[in-house]
Amino acid sequence: MEKLLEILNQIRSDIDFGKEKALVDDGVLDSFDIVSIVSELGMEYDIDISIDDMTAENFNSAEAMFEMITRIQEED
Amino acid sequence: MAYTSFGFFAFLAIVVFLYYIVPKRFQWAVLLVASYSFYLFSGIEQVAFIIGTTVVTYLAGRLMQKKRDAYKTELKNLGPDVTKEEKQAMKKAVNSKIKRIQAASVLINLFVLAMVKYLNFGIENLNSIFNLFRFDVEINPLKNIIVPLGISFYTFMSIGYLIDIGRGRYKAETHFGKFALFVSFFPSIVQGPINRYGDLGKQFSEEHKFDYTTVKFGAQLMLWGLFKKLVIADRVAPIIGTVFSADYEQYSGTVYFFGMLAYAVQIYCDFSGGIDIARGAAQMLGIDLPQNFERPYFSQSVAEYWRRWHITLGAWMREYVFYPVMLSKPVTKLSKFFRNRGWKYLAKIVPSSVTPFVVFFLIGIWHGASWQYVAFGLYNAIIVSTSVALAPVFKKMIEFFKINTEAFSWKLFCIVRTFLVLGVSKILVRAPGFTAAIHMVKSIFTDVDLDFIFALDGQIYELGVNSKNMFVALVGVLVLLTVSILQENGMKVRETLAKQNIIFRWAIYLIAIAVILVFGVYGPDYSASSFIYEAY
Structure with missing residues (x-):
């Protein structure tokens, strides 16, 4: 989780990823941020985030992203 | 039947009445009959198109679901003995079947849209190419093509549904x-909003009890929409017709600038007013339609503007075009190629700056089959891509000049800058042709006519709107601006109004109705002009 927060902070240092719970729903992250996150997570965790995973629920908070990463790793 | 007509209000009153008196399980049926009755007003031959789209999309959805359910049942029957590899192979097989059904049904929908909206545009361009190479061939454009009401909107909704399933x-x-x-x-x-099945579909299965506050809020939203459309948009419309006419050359750059301002007011009030009427009417039926505007002219960048203007089209493009392109194999491969060479900046920037061209090209032609709309799309794409690519440079400049980005003055500067940059794209689509658009933009900088602004010699009233109407329009815009600023600062206008005393509340309602009746712009038979986005 700490590694994830570090990655996210590198992309948007102005956001407190530990606290935010509605990153997508409240428009904190825009689509360019999300694509950057997807690309970064794909590299760092060696996973393929598919279009089917691109839901607001998966990106609304750092925990949600962490759960998504864990799920994809288990499925692979 | 226009949303601004008395006929529509009578129609809506009957629908609302029937909707709340029938047994709750039949409410959807009242709405379906109402929707098809409404559609029939636009012509019986158009109904065939929407029924065709409905049947194809419904059947394809069911078929995809059947395949997915069969896969899940099979997996369940196999029990715990199935290996991970077998599971993956089964999943791959079912996904490929689903994708084929999806692709076929999406293509059918796109084909119909292309035939009615873009065929003649294609023929015109082919003829130009034949002409260029001196081929003695000319294809006659099809006459009397029916463009069914709302086809761009319901086709996009159907495609969204198919992709989601x-x-x-x-x-x-x-x-x-x-x-x-x-x-x-x-x-x-x-004219939308472009609904998503996940948000709207389930509301038709819910029971809706009559709730006075919901119906009242719906009616208020409609009233606000009528104010924007009839009092402001239709009042300033003649200015746009005059300035952007074929005789445009007689005007100075300042007049074009004024025309651009008027057009910005008109298109926002026309479209967002229409959406308010749509959302208000739906709210009276207890149905929530998504927001389509969030005070877009307060945006501080073009990218932000596209998140606040025609929100449901932007969201559609993001879900079904932007993300799929960004996550597609060629784009991710390109990104990896740069990254493997240590070019992290390029790995990030190249896909992010190329994809907006695809998105905005589609947004452009969605609005209409013409090269002016394509140019409009490309212009927006260039701005968004450049701002993404140069974001680190801007960040450094802001740090270097120690600009306080939280200061009001800086925000105001960004708002005005964005508005003007978008003003150019508005001229691009509204001007009578490319040459005219370029001439107009150039003149704004080179042909400044201060007399037009300061002499008050009345030239401003010769553009189709007299002094009294201009005054009403100005007051209307000021009211709109005040309400928008209050909303921007988090005030919920209808909720705040509901807390006031009954006399004050009703005074406001009656004034609002009187203003629309007295100052609304109606044609000779009391029918307002049609909505601009109805044609898209």
């Missing part, structure tokens, strides 16, 4: 009537 976002609708209602729901059929 294919992705397994939700289960396909099994009830044909309720699905047909989703495609044809009368408040949003003319």
